[in-house]
Amino acid sequence: MRLSTVILPIDRWRDGGRDKWRRAEELGFHAAYTYDHLAWRTFRDGPWFGAVPTLTAAAAATERLRLGTLVTSPNFRHPVTLAKDLITLDDVSGGRITLGIGAGGNGYDATTLRRAGEAPWTPRERADHFEEFLLLLDRLLREPTVTFEGQLYAANEARNIPGCVQGPRLPFAVAATGPRGLKLAARYGQAWVTTGDPKLYESGTPEQSVAAIRGQISRLGAAGEAIGRDVSEMDKILLTGFTPDRPLQSFDAFVDFAGRHYELGFTEIVLHWPVADSDFAADIKVFERIATEGLSQLV
Template sequence: MVVTMRLSTVILPIYRWHDEGREVWRRAEELGFHAAYTYDHLAWRTFRDGPWFGAVPTLTAAAAATERLRLGTLVTSPNFRHPVTLAKDLITLDDVSGGRITLGIGAGGNGFDATTLLRADEEPWAPRERADHFEEFVPLLDRLLREPSVTQEGRFYSANEARNIPGCVQRPRLPFAVAATGPRGLRLAARHGQAWVTTGDPKLYESGTPEQSVAALRGQITRLGAACQEAGRDVAELDKILLTGFTPGRPLQSLDAFVDFAGRHFDLGFTEIVVHWPVPDSDFALPPEVFEQIATEALAQLR
């Protein structure tokens, strides 16, 4: 089997559709990206006090504005989603896009929008609670996207004759890209994922080195392989996606820097690298000409 590297982008949902949004998503397709994703948050980091639109409506509009580009979330989480309503949205998105949707899904974290739906006397979920919710969320969502009618009662999520007809355009359902680094999440990726997503080791972002990051990612892939073996799957069946912007170093400072970065991570086993669409005056600021050069020339230099 010949494995090739794919290059994708993540477009923050910050653009008014008729001012810039439509053209940004169309430009992503013109540049030849494999996929364009967006974050599924209610608010996020330094963007909390500025424009921030919903992921599902944004992707629906992007599906209508593009023809070939794969679309998806990086990532959706149980922080404010329920499997039953999410399944209905995803089936609709998959239909509108003609089968171009990938669901990036993760356990979520604290901060930003994780407490938006909580009462004043409620505490945010601890890491174990997030993992508990995620462990129930993913298998139920899997069933909802595969089966025309689902009834299931769980500790956190239930479905009572939840109907999803006609189901996904992609069969047996649209692909899951599961974000995980811990043992429970990796087991979910092995059992239910068509891809696995990581941002690297967050402990290394501020003070680590690129070499330490590569070693940490190698360890994550090794643990993913062990989880796949336990689940009776070949780890090679899963695409391995690295979302950049959260590892040490500056891989986007130039085309040469990115080609070197992508080559080292391709050697680790990654099959897709995702770069943020440039946002001026933010952590994702980048000269447009450098970004477009990376988009159009980097993969050719890796072959």
Template structure:
């Protein structure tokens, strides 16, 4: 069982950023992730920094904490340039990077690199890009030279020397709930990520959410079986904040929530670093108590 955090890339490094990431390590979190977006929801009109430079700086400010994205997507990434950034990050951090990766969404920054009148990719288009993005990135991170000509992406002798510190490559945590994404998680993932069932967030119940997550894990198991993998070999990561109710309303509420989801088979629960005056507002003392004491409740 692991407990991790997401630190939004909103902090000026020399004002608060460095100390926030250092504090995450001091609190004993397994990993600290950040969103890989160009902007996001209610934070669109405030500071929002790049994920890769932020993680590079965090790697220099910490020495034990795992670092990563939750999540990177094809919405504005190309496998070749992303692979180069990831290999560099893995080197700077001495092998502490996990790539959270997903198909992306349709809102916020999904059309930033598209024409003014262009629509965001629909779900099928996102899945089509993801189907090519993941195996190409896998190859780029494993091999010193890659030539690839696909439907969406091209590489001509893309060089990636010396490769990742972590061998054969840094781990992928694949965010997926649909059949095509779960197939990719089963084939290429070292971990699987979910936020729950988005249809239940506003009007659903905790019981419905647990049932939906149980179903997702069952479908992941089927995908792993079809891929010839043991589903127990994949870490299962739940990013909180998008399921019904508020598991962070008290220490006991979080312990109950964590226990229920660990029993479902999740191996890592991720909580957002508190951001006051936002949807991620939380008393700092409660947050730090959860970070330092919650896992001890499970023996």
């Protein structure tokens, strides 16, 4: 099992932003991700920087740390322009980029680019966009020239030369829990991402959460079987902070949490870098001890 972190893009680069990414590498995290949103929940009225420029700067400030989004969505992205950004990121980082990608939701990203009174996509429409988005993005990152005309997206001789440093393209970590999303994860993903069952966050128990995630893993397996893929080869990533557990409450709490999810088959746990006065508040000393010692307790 690997341990990674999410660094929210809320700090000016010269006032602590750069230091967090460098510290993540010093602590030995496998990867450091950032959210790809225009604004997000309780952070909407505070500082929030763009994911692609932030990751570019992080690539220049680090040497070994894997980097990526957790997650990007079609809500305000287009496959053609995103592919160009990703190929550039992969080049600048020397092949250290993972694209976390999902269908998106009903937050600010879903409405910021809409005209006044225009409704955000329905769940079905989000799923439709996500499916075609992944199909086209996969081709754009593999092929030097792509022409494509779908129901929702198009590309006319889109060129992406020289392509990704990582071959045949940089890895996708597909976030999904529903039937259509899990099929896409099985088809396109080198990794699968879950945050657990959101219905259990406030009133559920850790035991109920484990049972719900076990069910998700089972359905991912069935989706793989349907297309002839053994999904045991896929990395399985748990983004923490959205289950009834509180793994950053103490070192022992994390060890218990990690052990339960290691037994489920997860290969990577992602912890939020502590943010004071937020849902992600935590003792930085506990966080750093977990980073350096936490997984050794699972051996």
